[in-house]
């Protein structure tokens with residue numbers, strides 16, 4: 660190869676290289692031109708939250724609330740959980756307080772922020788699952804029975820909860836007491852009477868003969884009954900089998916004590932079995948089942964049934980929980 664020829668080839672190489680640089684610069688400029696232009700406007704507050712991983716909720720003041728939770732120290736993930744699982748009432752309280760670790764409570768529907776210390780204390784003292792600790796504390800079971808008593812505001816409702824922390828007004832008398840057609844000397848609330856007759860008829864078809872013997876009882880009657888028991892047993896014992904006045908379901912007209920025809924105040928084991936398996940079809944539940952005295956406050960009472968309507972009785976039966984728990988879980992706004 661001559662020196663001249665080499666020089667020529669170097670020249671061609673330089674020109675080609677130069678052309679390459681020009682073409683790639685052009686390509687870059689063209690591509691850049693067609694690409695989405697970056698947003699030059701500043702990000703909105705909403706976009707800032709989204710970029711942090713927060714799911715925006717359609718709620719007035721959400722942006723302010725989310726920012727305030729971030730300021731308190733809640734992580735974006737915690738904020739998402741709060742808005743997914745917590746009631747508005749709880750969120751209001753979370754916003755009004757300092758940071759609290761809410762991770763044990765996110766999926767618990769009956770959680771109440773104001774009781775958080777009680778839940779934690781009760782859970783660790785009793786080794787329960789947190790969801791059970793929450794329900795029990797809501798029912799004031801972390802306190803002695805009768806310590807906190809709320810006066811019932813809906814005494815005429817068929818779903819009314821009457822227990823040791825929910826009392827009926829002393830002067831409450833159901834307006835719609837009626838005689839039970841098959842047992843005309845006894846009265847219950849009109850809402851329950853047809854279903855009770857259906858229960859009696861269905862039982863009879865299975866050779867189960869149910870006889871009610873104590874149904875509606877007035878406040879005064881319950882007072883006499885309870886006082887009478889006090890002459891026989893110490894108060895702590897009486898409280899396990901008799902309600903204090905105002906705390907008896909019998910005052911609602913929705914509770915009945917029933918017996919088998921062969922017993923004077925209780926069901927036979929077979930009849931009790933029938934009642935446990937069938938009463939819900941007619942809207943009744945066995946209100947004080949066995950092994951639940953720490954929740955209901957009463958020993959097992961096979962004879963005491965309570966009307967709550969077919970829909971709720973069926974659910975209580977399926978869930979296998981006490982009515983106290985059911986009421987807190989499904990019939991109370993938290």
Ligand SMILES: [Zn+2]
Pocket residue numbers: 909914915916962963964
């Ligand atoms: Zn009873």
